[in-house]
């Protein structure tokens with residue numbers, strides 16, 4: 402099974418201070434830690450497991466700045482066979498349609514059976530790249546996938562719905578799937594593992610290599626245009642309980658008792 | 665007059681609540697932009713759903729065909745391509761759910777009609793449609809405009825609009841299901857329940873919920889011990905389940921359980937909408953998080969900016985001393 406996995410380097414913003422750049426068009430990246438998008442990590446693991454079970458090869462790809470190489474090396478250390486980068490310059494500021502166009506061009510370079518992507522990225526959270534890519538390729542797709550079983554030229558996948566419910570879909574190959582967290586337990590990557598793939602060649606493709614013409618992607622070609630970013634008011638609604646932990650704990654217990662939560 | 669379509673989401677015999685939140689947005693756009701709202705019901709044997717929607721919006725379009733029994737991208741997209749090309753709505757809105765995420769982005773690409781997903785608001789900005797999205801873990805808001813096109817799509821985050829109440833009686837109109845292609849490439853095989861388990865978090869008056877802030881599997885017993893002393897049931901956010909530290913039956917949120925406790929005490933949970941959407945009812949919500957900017961403080965009644973482990977220890981001490 403030939404599998405392409407699309408990955409993205411994103412900042413960790415859940416547990417960090419996020420500030421706007423002075424021009425208001427982006428966030429300050431200097432103090433943030435970057436890594437592989439959480440959903441993509443599960444997608445890479447799933448691709449490697451499919452390869453281990455059914456043979457074939459896993460290629461990981463990204464469209465992103467030069468620093469994204471670290472993310473690709475991490476995927477190689479996990480067990481991906483090849484990695485490829487698409488030169489980011491012409492994609493700078495591209496919306497999910499532009500990114501999906503680039504990835505579609507890449508997917509057409511080889512006879513892949515499966516393209517995997519994360520169900521969404523933790524930074525902008527569109528959840529569009531995978532299904533839009535499927536549209537450009539004209540392949541069937543399934544989003545929010547939580548299990549994959551290969552059945553010859555078909556796969557059976559579970560899609561996560563709401564309220565603890567899943568639906569089972571049979572999907573013909575080739576197909577595009579977007580992976581939901583929890584589908585597997587991604588393997589640990591050691592420093593040693595990363596060292597081993599340090600010298601592996603990661604080709605950088607130009608837009609022309611993937612059939613994308615000048616001006617077809619990037620900020621000016623976007624279907625979605627940013628009008629600007631702003632910071633929402635923090636904790637506008639909550640009454641903040643202040644004081645030493647012991648005092649706060651007492652307040653919490655009082656509230657629990659008052660509201661009939663017992664304790 | 666230009667139209668705004670609401671795609672009605674239903675599953676296993678009932679209309680999903682998120683549909684009525686989209687109805688509220690459609691009504692707002694009627695007032696703000698003069699758009700004419702219509703509901704679009706697609707399925708098999710869905711006449712009762714059309715009746716329901718007719719009590720909410722001036723027009724309901726029904727596409728009823730046995731081939732549409734279970735939602736699938738392929739079959740629904742075929743209907744919507746046909747319907748949208750004929751009726752040219754300015755905007756099509758749907759919930760940002762497993763349904764909307766599967767259906768709308770790809771359809772928008774195929775029709776070259778721009779789509780903004782996971783919107784917390786959609787309105788007018790200088791005479792054109794604009795969307796607001798919450799990005800970077802809820803810490804930044806982004807305003808988006810659409811490149812000029814024949815029409816647009818938006819998927820709406822759960823809880824961004826209050827569910828609408830019925831108002832008036834609208835017209836119902838049938839639209840024919842287009843002829844199917846020679847072969848489909850996907851097939852619906854059924855549903856599966858994943859959140860079954862021995863613990864029922866939906867009935868507990870007091871829930872102690874832990875998130876990724878718990879950091880390590882080793883810390884779970886500490887949280888469980890505190891829950892026991894409090895007389896609380898231990899619940900959690902999704903990453904704790906993804907890591908297999910707690911069972912799926914303890915997960916609160918859109919893809920887990922909906923709970924309505926008297927008190928919800930959340931420790932180390934950032935407040936993603938998928939989590940918050942699972943907390944309902946008039947109970948009180950207390951959030952402990954060391955990040956003062958955590959979006960959970962926009963949803964909670966009481967907030968504590970502190971290391972959750974200090975609060976766990978302090979609560980344990982108070983309860984021990986009793």
Ligand SMILES: Cc1cc2nc3c(=O)[nH]c(=O)nc-3n(C[C@H](O)[C@H](O)[C@H](O)COP(=O)(O)OP(=O)(O)OC[C@H]3O[C@@H](n4cnc5c(N)ncnc54)[C@H](O)[C@@H]3O)c2cc1C
Nearest residue numbers: 875876877901902917918919920932933934938939954972
């Ligand atoms: C389709 C879909 C469905 C989903 N369904 C659900 C669902 O049902 N339920 C759900 O919960 N999520 C769901 N999610 C995931 C959701 O988007 C978030 O990723 C998740 O809720 C984040 O969990 P968290 O708040 O525990 O972790 P994070 O967002 O990582 O937040 C951790 C928080 O802990 C704080 N923290 C860390 N250490 C400490 C400490 N020592 N003391 C105090 N605070 C600390 C940090 O400041 C941070 O705010 C879903 C996502 C998708 C795409």
